[in-house]
Amino acid sequence: MLIGEVSARSGISVRMLRHYDKVGLVSPTGRTHGGYRQYADADVRRLFQVEGLRSLGLSLQQVAHVLDDLAFDPGPMVERMIERTRARLTQEEELLRGLLQVRAGEPAAWTDVLRTIALVRGLRAGDPSARQRLVLGLTGALDDDVAPLTEAALAEPDPNVSGALHWALARTGDTAVPALAEALGSPDAARRRQAVVALEKIGSPRALGTLAEATGHADAFVRGRAALARGARGDADAVPALVALVVEGREDVDAADALGVLAARHGCTGDVVREVAAALAHAPVEARRRLTAALAEVPGREADDVLVTLVEDPDRGVALTARALLRTRPGRGTAR
Template structure:
């Protein structure tokens, strides 16, 4: 499966897939005769694991550590089983509440009530693979038990099952948005973060607006994803917070992408460049390198000028990154912005150079 097809099926951007490849987190198991990345089934399973772990708030280095350590002491696992038993008992109480709601809703026919009960029981199965099969069988159907699916998504501890639930909810449109938005205020950190993951997967204007409203949340994970949602909605006031994400190295790849999309007009582009320049002025070298890399996504002469200054940075990595990006800058159109074709051609190569050399061999895909 080529990178474009993987992106379309999983919702993970091609840029993020290439980043996973560059840092060695998920490297395609094959190459086509023309040198393009080719993903095999084991790569897709690893992608599921990566996205599931990230939805729980783990950083990319933490995800890599977890996936690399397949040996474990039994004591922590026993503790996890105890905790899961407690969670299962809590889910039984929640199931009772859901059944009570089914009764109070007055189903029009026994078939409706039985279908709802069957769905609830299936979502409570002890075997994660059984839960996943049930959800995948529902994916693509609209109007199918949105309430139970939403609650299941908010409490599902298994990454693969959670990912299937998020995608199933996304196929339901905005039906789950209100309940997910309410979960952002939960005192349970895992519940909040699963709500974030589901809203981000739905990614409709209404879902992104609900997520953006959580900006400033005391949970750094929720706050960062809310900032990304603000930017995705075109809120230029989110630029300083997006730049801070890049500088801090939290969701920096996504934040750079959003900054690039915001900077499609001369006004916002200049503001983004000024914000990056101000952040870089007193930032440590590694943060300056990330901020320099973010300029790859920004069109216009202001970004060229900023890169020219950074090419003389005393930190060698920063200077080399800025120099590489300057050489890769696309040709400009009459309005001073890069032509669409030139921008598309240059963007991936520029960002790849900014992040350093990848594995040997062709990097097309």
């Protein structure tokens, strides 16, 4: 085949075919009767080998080395190609995230686009102090900046910068809540944790309600904080989960406070005492001590009766805690 026919069939430009010939990579080896050079079948096969290797990102020099060295080990080169491809994908993903954040701000003019891009770049600065200063220096309405601020808050590893970002999100009201709710389902545990803390910092009824709906979450951290949110809202169905937190020793102080609030302010004394008493019957010693202490803020005779029985508990820590609490109860100056 002459060069024009090869170009037409392969889709490779005549200019590129001539360049391959010039550098000695693929040269036509045949001749027509008229003396014109033409591509033999072997030349065409080599041409497609070249194009295949180039599609993997190899330079022409590397392609020539691979094709001419029969003992060539492709392993190391493939590894380098994989690393370069991963780096390129990371850059593309960062660019995509940035563009999505710009679009989420619904820019009306190029000035809006440039401002959002500047904010995104600033939030990715390598120095945590620089990121914190940027966030604390934001003024005016931040509604147009919610998308980049939310994404930054979900990805921020520095606690001081996280605090500044949560403060900024709280200034936008409930605008960030949908994105934070979506982040609760992230496969990344750190991202889920940041979403929980951000919702708590926003602290609005909608934010806390969103968190409270996650009581069945597979992540124990999310599930525990959701129970605390339900308790803060006065939901009696949070009592079993809160008692479980006390037993586990996870968020136990906050859980005990929430149980006290449910009992004292929301009429859940009976539910709280029954759950605590049931847990006391089979919990290990350290958990039983925490459960006894959790009755400190639970008013009423039902709680008193449980404490009276605990005064005779075989564990000295439980007994001493129960005795001390009874001394502080209204109408009970001393305990046996």
